Amino acid sequence: MPTSTQAAPAPAMLANAAPANDAPGNAASASAAAAYTNPVSAGAVDTFPDPAVIKGKDGRWWAYGTTNPIFNSRGETGEHILPTLTSPDLVHWTYAGDVFPLTAKPAWWPAGTRPWAPDIRYYNNAYRLTYSLSVGGIGLATSSGPNGPWTDRGQILPAASGCPSGTIDQALITDTDGSYYLYWGSYDTICVARMNSDGTAIAGPVTQIGHGRRMEGGFVVHRGAYYYLFYSDGGCCDGAFSGYTVKVGRATSPLGPFTTPTGVALTDLTSKDGDVLAASGNGWVGPGHNAIATDLAGQDWLVYHAIPQNDPVFPPVTGANGATLNLSKRPLMIDRLDWINGWPVVRAGAGPSRGAEKAPVTTWTVGSTFDGNAAGFTGGFSWSGGLLTTSAAATSLSAGSVTGNVRVEGDVRGTAAGISYGSVTAWLDSSARRLVVDGAVVGSVALPANFNYQSWHTIVLTRRGTSLTVSVSADRLLQDTATVSLTLPSSFTGGRIGAVSRSGAADVDNLGAAPLYVPVTTRVADPVVGALLPAYSDEFDSTAPNAGWSWVRPDATVTVSGGSLVRPTQAGDLALGANNAGVLLRDAPAGPFVVETKVQFDGVRGNQQAGLVLYDTDDRFVKLAHSVLPLNGVANTFLQQTEFTKEDGGRSGPSFGGPAPGTMWLRLLHRDGVARMATSRDGVTWTWGAAWTMPRPFRIGVVAMGGTGATARFDYVRTYAAG
Template sequence: MRRIALLCVLFSATAVFVAPPTVAAAPSTYTNPVSAGTVDTFPDPAMIRGKDGLWYAYGTTNPIRVSAGDPNEHILPILRSPDLVSWTYVGDVYAVSAKPSWWPSGTRPWAPDIRYVDGQYHLTYSMSTGGIALVTGPTPLGPWTDHGRIVPGSGSGCPSGSIDQAMYTDIGTGAHYLIWGSYDTICVSRMNATATALTGAVTQIARGRRMEGGFLVRRDGMYYLFYSDAGCCDGAFSGYTVKVGRASSPLGPFTTPSGRNLMDLTSKDGIVLAGNGNGWVGPGHNAIQTDLSGQDWLVYHAIASSNPEFGPVTNPWGGTISNLSRRPLMLDRLDWIDGWPVVRAGAGPSTGAQPAPVSTWTVGSSFNAGLGGWGTTWPIATETDAGGYLSTSTAGTTLSNASVSGDLRVEGDLRASTGSVGLVVSQADANNRIVAWINRAQQRLVVDVTVAGMTTSASSPLPASFDYDSWHNVAAERRGSTLVTWVTADRLRDAVSTVTVTLPAGAVSSGRIGATSTGGVAAADNLGAAPLYPLPPARVPNPVLGAQLPAYSDEFTTGTTGWTWLRASAATVSGGQLVWPTQAAELVGGTNTASVLHRPVPAGDFVVETKLQFDGTAGNQQAGLVLYENDNRFLKLTHTVLPLAGGGGTVLHVTEFGKEAERPTTTPPTAVASAPMFGGPPALTTWLRLVYRYDAANNEHDVRMASSTDGVNWTWGGTWSLPRAGALRIGLVSMNATGATARFDYVRTYAVA
């Protein structure tokens, strides 16, 4: 065959499917939490699609079955689903009676991560007593082989807690990495070729107050480090928030949309998911899954403010744990907009019925129940992990009965002990087809586009360590004239090779899918095609300010007329500013000694904004806005200085959004300080905003925070909800530790447009 250069043309992007086979109905909608009715809680979820075509989820040790009459904790519980939204409990990684003898007394395994490496499932987990351990197994359910600790509890080279790990396999080299860290630094190190031990130097890649839960993916040539910060697990007072930075290397440096380095000593922008006032609080500790259309989904936990905690439960050692938060399994669409990921275009955690992930192909089969719409085919074989699959020892091609066309995602799990094996992306006939090959002889991913018998090729190298004898997922996404193809072990956006081509004129746009082999022993499984996911919508617009309300605003030009002091302070008005040295006083729990300068709020919804200059340098100094009801019921947004855990006296500057109110699950309800949310980075001068809306349906104050370092570009953060009991007032504070000065240029209140 003659080879020609690829030509750039466009063809129809409308998906048209011909004679699809009958498949089991998949749910068209779902409602969070997706674990409802199966387990009561499922914190820190990790997820993988097994080679049997089913999804498996793994969670932190927790009392997952209290509603079923089982009050005890389960050690790293496992769920299974055919569609990402209908889950069944299928067991635990460890039975309580089978805990490893080397575990320190009192260990509670946390935060599992799951990967598929060279034919084995690698499950890492954190230990509450310190350190990260590894088990491997031939299926998503084991049986598991214990590899012990791969990161020590201390002395790992990372200054933070040795928990919250995730693996990553890099493109081109196939090098494995481990990301870990908590409270307040995230680190990364290279692993050995078998992904069973650390071998490289430990590199710090991110730090921030309560930063943890790192999860690395690669998309469009960039590496994205997802993480969570603020308070994860304090019931209705959890402020967990998912954020992200990106880099051109898995070792960083990672930067946010505003250009801040994740190693900067500030809170960060790049918010992916935050509480939105709809009853879900503390969304975080995420993983990512991709459905059969190519749409990404954020997998995470969150807490229902209406049912936030368990009563006392028994841990695996027979001890009692009180006030454990309920953190069920959540799932929401992850959109990539202008190069950055965000959940539901910025709408946050979902409630009510949502369009479900695509979990069945229009054309395709897992071969677990026969051919499933396949015509001329290779013989079906079986094995424990994959179930049914297609296998051949001769050269040839197996194709679906039905044809597909338009914008598609086509994928399959392939392996070849000898020769080369390929994914048939589309075939009209032998002279008109598109094939993505795992080419063993060339050690490359090769994409062949054949038009009227003439073939053009594009390729990229496979790693020298590539294991051709184990399953790899080959996926191809065609949108218009662009075809992107990549190879992964487990569909977790860690491609080891990728090829992008522009399809030439006449390239087949309607045909059958399948697998092909050049000879030798080859196998194919989970072959299918589905319409490609739609392009993401525009981001949800941020709140818009209406007219300024002069009666509720102050430029601080003539004193503090209209304001009232709660506990007088040494603040003065000078040069058009309220100048207020920080006090050695606080508003937390029963310690209510700080001054509050306050005034009434307008009727209806409103926005209050201040411009704050703050020169804090010592831990816990803070100043900013407060919406105040009384000393035990308020919301505050401050520029706060906090110590960096393990930083040897180093401090962080954060935008801190906190809530204090009665904890609803205590009898009688007692006042507590919130586990705060953190917004974007503050500066020497920071603009702070609180957007107030009254939620009449739930009789709640819903308040969203925003901050800016130039008064023009704003980082919009999460929302706290406060059950309405009494009237709020607009207030200012400057407190916690002496030695700093807050200078408020103004307080301006606006209607909400």
């Protein structure tokens, strides 16, 4: 069912339309779902981490995942190397094999490696699947079809890549000039480099474009004027204590610099705002490592993995490297990706979905994958081998017409191939090297010098009112090679869709039209703070904390001075077995509440920290702190992080919030057994982040620990009723 933030559906666009399934075996509409429930991989595989997704030239969606024990529940005790799924509708998935059999690993792989984090692209007549090796290095496999057979192309980036965080979590993008870029990096730096002309090696300098604690999983798309770098931070794979979140920065160049919604550079040595997806306390933890798919209506979908909190881990399994492994279950998830005020966010900020949601649009109102016949298209093209083809200038038109706000797309191949919508035609002019639009409106834009007209490309015409946008890409992965924006005459009403050749041989496939999606333009409202609860608060305006406080391990260095609680950091800590730091505590109110503090902190050495806790025992708490953490791979370099950590029963895991300047405001909201964090740099504008489950009992606490030499000044601790 639609969520409360989903806008109303688009007006009907039919006018004498042919049936949506006018072609037998139409893969785009054979099993379209009205609704879905996460995880969408349920019933197909047990787990599917780090998903990469593409809409194949066969009209189906294909997904590729990290090496994992996908059939453990069926009695298999080992792993599948880069398993593959396929779906007609992004909802119903079927196992389709593995990229590499366990018995046929490429000979060049180092011993003891497990392939991770595939990325899938299509250009120059080939599907290009890159993957990283757990011991370092990035490999490439190619195929003429989305399900192989795959040809090993060897290593395209060595372990010593020039990026301080090593070589995993790679992703490709094709820029508008036809050049290729490779992004990679993990724990705690993401890098980029321009590649050579065939995308088989880097050919430019390595540029660091992101720094963050456990930053990894970079995935870049080009939308409008910006390149958007999606990435994940926090812990990916710690079972119920996984703090993974998806965040984003944007830039005007594929090389950066990338910045967050509040203007923080992704290379700054602090944690970042720009949350796209974070745990909400509804049973999914660690949502992250995303790809993006676009449905037939033009709606984008975040494709990612998440961990079921109540069933988070496998029993010990035999890894593809022969080792005994303890792994988290990370099934395949999808959720609507909204673009609000120029920034992407899942479900308008509601987080990963739990119940029934409106499914992607995967059925054309008019159109076909041409798997069985010409599907009612008549004219100069012939049907052959699952596509429309011609050897000379020709046009074939659908039986049905479309009007209103609509998205028309088709895969084309040829030196003058294109598609039409009513009296508008968009085609590839190889002689002029341009994407040309003519008919009711006229325009064109240059195509790259290396554009391959004999390789499949997707042309998309998007009409919203009188605005028409025409784009071309190799694989529908938000990396358009060329885009034309035009204004339609008010008299334009639409019409039939068609396959077009302006001259010479051309092929057209997967041609159809669907009502254009209606964008969600308003975020879910942030939590509201209610009335101050003085009995659970302290302004520190006396010479000592007020009567509500008590200690676990008293700290004699704490004073109240100048309207602040002054806490020098202790050498002790509150982390798993190291429970020797003092915790200043007071009772929490019985109902939902928000506890807030303003803290000035001058920590510069790892792991100094200061902040709030919801504390039950030394082994059961949630902590929100300004923490100083080392930047992995770079000596004597530290990050100022907003750390949001849960510990319970000998396990713990961090998530990370917004920027952590020297003076910052912290909030913890507790409602219905869930604690959610927020930070601010001015006490007025708040960045809300992830949530951890934390049932009562607990008390509110203040800590300053992790190493001596720093001082925290808490201006107040205020507790409010939650609005």
